[in-house]
Structures are given as structure tokens and as C-alpha cells.
């Protein structure tokens with residue numbers, strides 16, 4: 001069902017000048033309906049749900065959420081009933097993400113923003129259980145310790161050597177998996193796409209929780225950090241500088257990126273290269289986590 005993600009090299013004057021090799025692992029190409037990191041995050045959650053006898057999965061997301069898109073696709077392909085709880089009010093006609101979700105059989109329901117903020121509280125969950133019956137809960141963004149077990153596999157079967165691995169960071173579930181999956185001498189860097197300094201702590205907590213549940217090896221994970229310099233003002237915030245970069249990048253290289261996740265990632269990588277952050281003669285592996293839905 002899934003194609004292994006090819007690794008492509010980007011050639012550029014800037015890279016030559018700084019003697020850095022940039023490789024891109026195209027997780028955006030693994031499946032037409034479940035792109036990028038979202039499959040890795042769902043994989044063991046769904047296996048877990050099935051083992052526990054659940055036929056229904058429920059999750060949360062914004063109206064443009066890649067996670068909602070991927071969960072609806074996975075539900076359809078793997079035979080789960082899926083329910084998507086969407087932040088905010090209904091807007092008709094449905095946008096492409098939600099109309100895809102509905103076409104996969106996902107049941108869509110809305111929570112106003114104030115209630116949505118409290119979505120992890122027992123009272124809200126119980127209310128949802130009364131409404132939809134028993135379900136396996138996949139958290140917003142798909143991130144939990146099971147997701148880390150999945151995202152750890154992104155670095156399996158990579159047969160090239162690299163010194164750095166970089167990804168875009170929303171909830172940090174993907175970075176946590178890269179931290180668990182890469183060897184100690186590889187530096188792992190997550191580029192935060194939203195504002196705030198909480199991701200470093202969130203990823204630490206996720207790793208601890210995954211260790212506790214024996215989903216990843218119990219050891220001290222070092223040589224990783226979250227870079228907070230390239231969020232461009234916050235989640236889904238864009239500037240003309242970022243937009244121009246994304247447009248230029250997509251024209252120069254046969255790789256499409258978008259401004260919400262991968263645009264910020266590659267902008268950050270290129271900016272760090274120009275500042276001499278990466279050591280000479282080193283190789284950077286960037287994870288293309290998907291995100292172009294149309």
C-alpha cells in the first residue's frame with residue numbers, strides 16, 4: 001500500500017559554497033491519501049485500536065488539518081469507522097480537506113473554540129462517548145507515545161550517511177521519533193512552525209512517556225533541539241519573504257513545499273546554511289513531511 005520514500009539531493013550554489021550536502025527524504029510521496037509523517041503517527045495507534053477491539057476511531061483537528069485528512073483516509077483504507085471533531089463552526093461548502101474526509105466516510109462534528117480547548121477533559125470525552133458510542137481516541141495531530149514508535153521508523157532503511165536530520169515541528173511527535181531513531185552522533189533539529197517555547201519540553205515528555213510504555217529504547221537521548229527562529233509569527237502565519245521563498249523553491253527544485261510546515265523547515269535550513277551553522281563537509285537529511293493537499 002505504501003511506497004518507500006525516495007531520497008533526493010538538492011544541488012545549489014549556496015550548498016556548494018558552504019560545502020554542505022542536502023538530502024530530502026520524500027515522505028510526501030509514500031501514499032496518495034496518507035502523506036508524510038501522518039501515517040507513521042497513525043500506524044501503531046490503529047494497530048493498538050484493533051488489538052483492543054475498537055472499530056471506531058475519533059480524533060480532533062482544525063478544518064484544514066492534514067491529520068484529519070490522513071485519519072479519514074486511513075479509516076477508509078483499513079476499515080475503521082472514523083469521527084472527526086473539528087474546531088470552530090461549520091462552513092459550507094466544505095473545504096477540500098473536509099470534503100475528502102466525508103468522502104472517506106468520516107463523520108464530521110464541530111466544537112466551538114472554547115469547548116475545543118477543553119477537548120481532553122473527561123467531561124468532554126464522556127459527552128462524545130454518549131454521542132458517538134465507544135471509540136479509540138487519537139489525539140489532535142495524532143501525537144502520543146504510539147506515534148513516537150511509528151515516527152521512529154522514518155529513519156529505518158536509510159542507506160546514506162548523514163550528520164544532521166531536520167524536520168518541521170508542530171506537536172513534536174515527528175521530532176521525538178527522529179530523536180529515538182537516529183544514532184547519537186547525528187544531530188536532530190526540529191523547526192517549530194508555531195510560536196512559544198514549549199516544544200522542547202513537550203518532546204522530552206513524549207520521549208519519557210514512550211520509554212515508560214516500553215515503546216522505544218530506555219536510554220538518555222541527546223544531541224537534539226527545537227529551533228524556534230523560523231515560525232514567522234506563529235502557526236499558519238506567513239510573510240511575503242516566506243511566500244517568495246516557497247515559490248522560488250518549488251520552481252528551482254522538483255519538490256513542492258507549502259508555507260505552513262515544509263516551507264518554514266527549508267527556509268530555516270537554508271538560512272542556517274548561509275550562516276555557517278552546519279559543519280563543512282557534512283550531510284543534512286531533511287524530512288519532507290507532506291502537507292500539499294489539493
Ligand SMILES: *Cc1c(COP(=O)(O)O)cnc(C)c1O
Pocket residue numbers: 036037066067141143168169170171172173174175261262289290291292
Ligand atoms: C502535521 C505535520 C507536521 C507536524 O508534525 P508533528 O509531529 O506534529 O510535529 C509537519 N509537517 C507536515 C506536513 C504536517 O502535516
